[in-house]
Amino acid sequence: MKLVGIVGSNAEVSYNRLLMEFVAKHFGDLFELEVLEIKDVPLFNQSDDQTNSKEVQYLNKKIMDADGVIISTPEHNHTIPAGLKSVIEWLSFKIHPLDAKPVMVIGASYYDQGTSRAQLHLRQILDSPGVNAHVFPGNEFLLGKVKEAFDTDNNIKDQRTVDYLESCLRKFMRFVNVVGILDEPQPAKAPEPEDLYATGKIDTTIENVDMNADDWVEQAAEAVNAVEGKTYVKLDRGILTVDQLNYFLASMPMELTYADSNNQFLYYNQTAPAEEMLASRNPSQVGNPLAKCHPEKAYKNVGWVLQQLRSGATDAVRVHVPTHGPDKYVVHNYQAMHDENGNYAGVNEYILDFKPIIDWYLKQTGQELVGGTDGVSGASAKEDKAVDGVSGASEKETETVAVDSVSGASENA
Known part of the structure; x- marks a missing residue:
């Protein structure tokens, strides 16, 4: 004391x-x-x-x-x-x-x-x-x-x-x-469990189209007369064609995924085949509820991440996934999205290999990585923990839950 x-x-x-x-x-x-x-x-x-x-x-x-x-x-x-x-x-x-x-x-x-x-x-x-x-x-x-x-x-x-x-x-x-x-703060009320099956409806939900359909994108586009190609879209600070938007998002040096506040997987920037991605996605997944994107044993952890973002407990959850080899430093980032009124609008998951950026920074500044870590992979000099190759979650129970919110998830709490 x-x-x-x-x-x-x-x-x-x-x-x-x-x-x-x-x-x-x-x-x-x-x-x-x-x-x-x-x-x-x-x-x-x-x-x-x-x-x-x-x-x-x-x-x-x-x-x-x-x-x-x-x-x-x-x-x-x-x-x-x-x-x-x-x-x-x-x-x-x-x-x-x-x-x-x-x-x-x-x-x-x-x-x-x-x-x-x-x-x-x-x-x-x-x-x-x-x-x-x-x-x-x-x-x-x-x-x-x-x-x-x-x-x-x-x-x-x-x-x-x-x-x-x-x-x-x-x-x-x-x-x-x-x-x-x-004087201890009262425990916060337990958040409502996440509806990973997306059974609810929000303003942007496209109704009367089966979320589980492999061609959901094509059916949904037809149902709402979605624009494409050279049609212009007015953004908050710019005007781009749909093609330009696709070019722009595809040029991002990261894998982008968007699931809305109803927990429906709506988009990813398809730039490579699933087997070549840091976190595999395939075209037939788009439109699925998040429950279909994960094994049932992972639902608890997926829900935990979404609850943190939805409740405002944090705006971002970040997880290093060291299973991509020593030539990469891959981080899964789960970023809360909000509308103009501050309401939760879903999760932006972006997956990035930081190693090229780190290498460029070290070269530009003439600095070197020092300390008890492997400068290439970030692996601890101590005995490595076993890691789930999909989500980067340690097999030991940890306070931070590592979850790929769309394509895969930790099996541990």
Whole structure:
């Protein structure tokens, strides 16, 4: 557990600093505690905004990165020091690192009552809107007669006091864990399963044509009077003939595939026979629902990729497929497509051999690949994982699911 301890005094000599340093040293086996100072933080003045100063941002980052906070406060005139109050003002003005952060209050004082009044005020401040800390209730540690409390090695003399401090700290650790559970984001609602059979209908669905027909393209084109050849098509920023569009897409140095938001395979740029492609496609597949493009055992993984793209969890899923030989570095990219209103419009799968680009870049810049990888194939110097030759999915279960969303898919979850 990682905690930060804020010394609530800007004095050069402070018993509250000694107390915090004792906690860090003596209880280092329970948690990691980094002691933070406030003596260099400027006095709060909203007319002279210092939120972005290095002193304020340093505290902000340290608190944000910590699991919990301990503040050791002196007592000045029955309340906390002005310097500590000023720091909390900065940390609740435009930034709010203490919001929902578990905070424990301790303190040391010259007098019998320790810092009881200051601690009460500090708890109220930490509870206030804009600060919104989760203040550790009860378990007040009030170190009184502090001039007599430490020995020459700056250790607390009285063992009962040390034991009570340890008891409070252990309870605070449990409190930090409980707050962490309470503040965990609720699990997202499970996405609807993907309809890989494309039984639904969207605005662009061509009805009354069998999706499974080998000549779907020809039947669908006839049904909607699709233009072809030298007929011009007005695009968002250009006018091309259908032939020019085909030339343009065929010239792309990658294999392009489009499946719409209804999970129907609608297009690929046919530039080579299926057996020569990085991911084989054949003309009779076009028009099929995605279920027909994959073995049933792969449906779960195909659906997972589509859910990630449809839900907006990510705009792209990328998978390196190292089974094409050492002379290639092939990556399958699944890119979410959206209409002008931002609605999901399907997946653009593009498959690219990056090696020619990498080789060209290295030649142009005079650089070389270094490190623990094979510069040609990208294979790890460690023992290679077994890989599904179609999808590039490791046989071991991984968090990232490798799927060819149209022509093939990983068999593993």
